Amino acid sequence: MPNIIVDGQTIEAKDGANLLEVLLNEGINVPYFCWHPAMGSIGACRQCAVVGYANEDDTRGRIMMSCMTPVSEGARFSVNADNAESFRESVVENLMLNHPHDCPVCEEGGECHLQDMTVMVGHRDRQYEGLKTTYRNQYLGPFIGHEMNRCITCYRCVRYYKDYAGGDDLSAFGSRDRVFFGRAESGVLENEFAGNLIEVCPTGVFTDKTFSKHYTRKWDLQTAPTVCQSCSLGCNTYTSERYGEVRRVHNRYNHEVNGYFLCDRGRFGAGHVNSANRIPQAGIRNSDGRYDPVDLETALSAVSDLMSSSDGLIGIGSPRASLEANEALIQLVGEENYCNGMTDNECEMHQVILDVLASDLITPAMAEVEDYDAIIIVGEDITNHAPRLALSIRQSIRQRAGELAESSGIALWHDAAVRELAQAEKSPLTLLTPMADRLDDVATHSIRLAPNEIINKTIEITNAVNDATPSSAREIAQTLIEAKKPLIVSGTSLNSPNILKATTNLAIAVAQHNPETGIFLCAHESNSVGASLLGSDRSGEALLATKPNTAIVLENDIYSRFAEGALESIDHLVVLTPLDDSTASQADVVLPAGSFAEAEGTFINSEGRSQRSMVVFKPKGDIAPSYQLLTRLAGHAKQASTLRSELAARHEALQPITSIAPNEQFRIAGSKVARMTHRSSGRTAMSADISVREKRQPEDQESALAFTMEGNQQQAPAALRTYSWSPGWNSNQSIHKFQDEVGGPDRSAVDKRPLFEQTRRLTPYDISVESEFDPGQIVILQQHIFGSDPSSNEAEEIASLIPQPYVRMNSTTASSLALTHRGGAKCRDIEMMVLVDDDVAEGCLIYPSIPATTALAGVASTDFTAIEGWIAPSEAVKASLITTDGAR
Amino acid sequence: MGMILKAIWSQLVTLYRVLLHTFTPTDTVSYPEEMPYLAPRYRGRIVLTRDPGGEERCVACNLCAVACPVDCIALQKTEDEHGRWYADFFRINFSRCVMCGLCEEACPTYAIQLTPDFEMCEYDRQNMVYEKEHLLISGQGKYPGYSFYHVAGKAIKDKDKGESLNEATPIDVRSLLP
Numbered sequence A: 001m002p003n004i005i006v007d008g009q010t011i012e013a014k015d016g017a018n019l020l021e022v023l024l025n026e027g028i029n030v031p032y033f034c035w036h037p038a039m040g041s042i043g044a045c046r047q048c049a050v051v052g053y054a055n056e057d058d059t060r061g062r063i064m065m066s067c068m069t070p071v072s073e074g075a076r077f078s079v080n081a082d083n084a085e086s087f088r089e090s091v092v093e094n095l096m097l098n099h100p101h102d103c104p105v106c107e108e109g110g111e112c113h114l115q116d117m118t119v120m121v122g123h124r125d126r127q128y129e130g131l132k133t134t135y136r137n138q139y140l141g142p143f144i145g146h147e148m149n150r151c152i153t154c155y156r157c158v159r160y161y162k163d164y165a166g167g168d169d170l171s172a173f174g175s176r177d178r179v180f181f182g183r184a185e186s187g188v189l190e191n192e193f194a195g196n197l198i199e200v201c202p203t204g205v206f207t208d209k210t211f212s213k214h215y216t217r218k219w220d221l222q223t224a225p226t227v228c229q230s231c232s233l234g235c236n237t238y239t240s241e242r243y244g245e246v247r248r249v250h251n252r253y254n255h256e257v258n259g260y261f262l263c264d265r266g267r268f269g270a271g272h273v274n275s276a277n278r279i280p281q282a283g284i285r286n287s288d289g290r291y292d293p294v295d296l297e298t299a300l301s302a303v304s305d306l307m308s309s310s311d312g313l314i315g316i317g318s319p320r321a322s323l324e325a326n327e328a329l330i331q332l333v334g335e336e337n338y339c340n341g342m343t344d345n346e347c348e349m350h351q352v353i354l355d356v357l358a359s360d361l362i363t364p365a366m367a368e369v370e371d372y373d374a375i376i377i378v379g380e381d382i383t384n385h386a387p388r389l390a391l392s393i394r395q396s397i398r399q400r401a402g403e404l405a406e407s408s409g410i411a412l413w414h415d416a417a418v419r420e421l422a423q424a425e426k427s428p429l430t431l432l433t434p435m436a437d438r439l440d441d442v443a444t445h446s447i448r449l450a451p452n453e454i455i456n457k458t459i460e461i462t463n464a465v466n467d468a469t470p471s472s473a474r475e476i477a478q479t480l481i482e483a484k485k486p487l488i489v490s491g492t493s494l495n496s497p498n499i500l501k502a503t504t505n506l507a508i509a510v511a512q513h514n515p516e517t518g519i520f521l522c523a524h525e526s527n528s529v530g531a532s533l534l535g536s537d538r539s540g541e542a543l544l545a546t547k548p549n550t551a552i553v554l555e556n557d558i559y560s561r562f563a564e565g566a567l568e569s570i571d572h573l574v575v576l577t578p579l580d581d582s583t584a585s586q587a588d589v590v591l592p593a594g595s596f597a598e599a600e601g602t603f604i605n606s607e608g609r610s611q612r613s614m615v616v617f618k619p620k621g622d623i624a625p626s627y628q629l630l631t632r633l634a635g636h637a638k639q640a641s642t643l644r645s646e647l648a649a650r651h652e653a654l655q656p657i658t659s660i661a662p663n664e665q666f667r668i669a670g671s672k673v674a675r676m677t678h679r680s681s682g683r684t685a686m687s688a689d690i691s692v693r694e695k696r697q698p699e700d701q702e703s704a705l706a707f708t709m710e711g712n713q714q715q716a717p718a719a720l721r722t723y724s725w726s727p728g729w730n731s732n733q734s735i736h737k738f739q740d741e742v743g744g745p746d747r748s749a750v751d752k753r754p755l756f757e758q759t760r761r762l763t764p765y766d767i768s769v770e771s772e773f774d775p776g777q778i779v780i781l782q783q784h785i786f787g788s789d790p791s792s793n794e795a796e797e798i799a800s801l802i803p804q805p806y807v808r809m810n811s812t813t814a815s816s817l818a819l820t821h822r823g824g825a826k827c828r829d830i831e832m833m834v835l836v837d838d839d840v841a842e843g844c845l846i847y848p849s850i851p852a853t854t855a856l857a858g859v860a861s862t863d864f865t866a867i868e869g870w871i872a873p874s875e876a877v878k879a880s881l882i883t884t885d886g887a888r
Numbered sequence B: 001m002g003m004i005l006k007a008i009w010s011q012l013v014t015l016y017r018v019l020l021h022t023f024t025p026t027d028t029v030s031y032p033e034e035m036p037y038l039a040p041r042y043r044g045r046i047v048l049t050r051d052p053g054g055e056e057r058c059v060a061c062n063l064c065a066v067a068c069p070v071d072c073i074a075l076q077k078t079e080d081e082h083g084r085w086y087a088d089f090f091r092i093n094f095s096r097c098v099m100c101g102l103c104e105e106a107c108p109t110y111a112i113q114l115t116p117d118f119e120m121c122e123y124d125r126q127n128m129v130y131e132k133e134h135l136l137i138s139g140q141g142k143y144p145g146y147s148f149y150h151v152a153g154k155a156i157k158d159k160d161k162g163e164s165l166n167e168a169t170p171i172d173v174r175s176l177l178p
Ligand code: SF4
Pocket: A099, A100, A101, A102, A103, A104, A106, A107, A108, A109, A110, A112, A113, A114, A115, A150, A202, A203, A204, A205
């Protein structure tokens, strides 16, 4: 570790870091724009200038960019030198020449990095008297607003969008002082991670449109640390509320999980909390089949009556509900009458995932995936099913670039240089999928196979691991064996337990040759792994086969999950749900369950990491967390922490869930952690329209967070921190103030993965080579990032991007079924567009997993018939082409 | 002894001074029959003003609310179909307001202004809660002529990009001329 001297002070610098990182690590405020901890330096903005001295006798020094300066033993710098300070001030002044006078009407205001840096360098008055350059804005889709006048040409957006996220429809256009950042033409930004532009852009050019609709300044938001519920990866988020409505979701840095980035489903999908489809109140079905809204007490006693008069009572839990809620259900109905609400098939798939997580195979965290230098993805549509992981995989292919840079002595943070050096060189990435994949552009091999062929191919590769006979399978096996760190990825999107098993066998085989082998299996829903731990031994079907007549269903749309026949014996149905769904409309009693923003809960993600999601705001009216409703039914309401300890007492493996975040007794110097910022406004006027007498702030008995601005904020541990802020750093760039090392783990993070011992040696599963498939008999559900998650679908903006029904196949299959490209097809009364695409595996028919196609479960390909003379509605053409690609 | 004499002397001087006040003119006016003069900058009841075009000046930036030491301003931003920000609701709880004028100082648009009207007595405290329709006046108040949207870069109805103060016409991104 080199020692450097900064303004006379000796600093121990991190090896291989650039000077800017070293200074920030030391807590020295240096302004910057273009450098980003996840994207390195390009030296474009000139904002991070310091003075560097050649040696001890050099008193003049010269201005250099700290983000582009490597540190070496004894090097001397000054941050405070007058010329460095005035240089930095003049840089901001120049950036501000064309800046509009917009802050009051700019969504970035109050958390704007440009504002912060302007204040930091002390620039105040614009001296230039010429005219300001102006630009016209573009429509970029329902998520992101565009206001180009505010741009400071730091290039972060295009570097993020193109280089980091692999998008190709956002660029820098024009020349000299007319550079424009946007699309070639107005239109929806196509990349699934476009939402991160909001946080990456240091100004208000790209802003959150969904937030702007009911905009609130950052200082007025009431925020809690939450865990995204929209897929199985459990990205960490901040969810914020004002006036009883969820206003936005922001990234919450977790070094091991999502780092600095989220996917657009997670970021823009929380609108379901405010949806008109929420169940606001308990309801009882009356004799003429309609619902009577009733108060909670009446509903609860009606449920008690149903329970005591029942002839066979079961509780159907949910892989979408928290461990606490599932535990409360277990306590209510008894373990023998509980199932985790998954189907046979889901149980079997997730059992494989549990086996792998508990085995001695290496199961990396999502962020660690970036370090693997050869990846094979077996039958999983990562970008649509576990979106954020795709972003990590995109970084992993740069391992090759890293090697090249190392051999040429270029530091990895030298982003432009490393990319220039690597050109198109990438680490091997093999895809075995039935259709075009969003990762095709970075894959070295994309192989299109029907699901059963995927299994066969995987078995072939597994055999080739130990058999050196040259073949295409051996080539793939070899890249894995020879890699420094090979990674094998699969998941549940094709609904095939055998794919997971074959993948695991492959990992076991490769691991025998290469001890660094990792395996990442994507579960299906936010708490699938947790729910499996609670009872993967019995599926919903198995429990329903006992012919119970009364069921209590916890946050689970069983009428779309299970075949209709399985539910026949149920005469009395009690449903706890936040959203009105097909199960709620069958219920005798509906109880208004709190959404993720209104209920505390612990969730276990695909990596086997348990994470706590906190309550954002006190729910309206009778809405209450499911675990409270269930424990009230069982006698008296229990706290989440009580349920956690009771659960942990029964399940040794779940012991760590009690300690991943402080419980409700936690205090910092006697005070709770505030959910609001200390400058939160309007408290004495907010509810004055209802009554001028101010209500007490609601109290939170359940957690160490408080629904006020009173309390501690800055010292809160990561699991309880409610927003990222530090004096002078109002934007999310303040994250580095909570890290010992920029880009490193949060100083106070405790949620290491604790759940599995990872010692058990796994024996390969016994799976046979699947039989030849019937051409034209394979129907596959395609996951869609916008459309396949029932809760985010309720967010208006996401709903606008759900594709219209379509069916895709290659030309051979199409002609065998007499279907034509862009013609119509019909199946079970659902009309859809036919897309003929030769990038679909032979014999497969693909239709989207979206609300409009739920009725298609279990169809055969011959059920799709052509509609003569069908004219596609124009939105169908557009929507299916936007969101079904690679075949864009 | 000297001390006692000094104290008596002080008492006498005090009596004399008080007596002298009998002959000075009174400051107290017989309000409400007689109204005192209050300077325009006097800090009384708050109003929301309009810009020279007659549109609401307030852009719902929330700066007044955050500046308010008693947190008695609450509002919500919304926007019209042309992208102009304005307040969906704007509420001041005058039963809390201390007439400090910090909101007026914080306001970047001259929308919120304090007026010399201090007569705000109510029998029912609830009547001290003013909504936007109670606050909004039809004039420009103390700062005539200022229109925030004609300084800011955001385009609104009837003011396109490039038409604000000091702005050049929007650039043609496709031009490659040097
Ligand atoms: S980008 Fe920042 S400095 Fe620019 S108008 Fe918006 S808030 Fe103000």
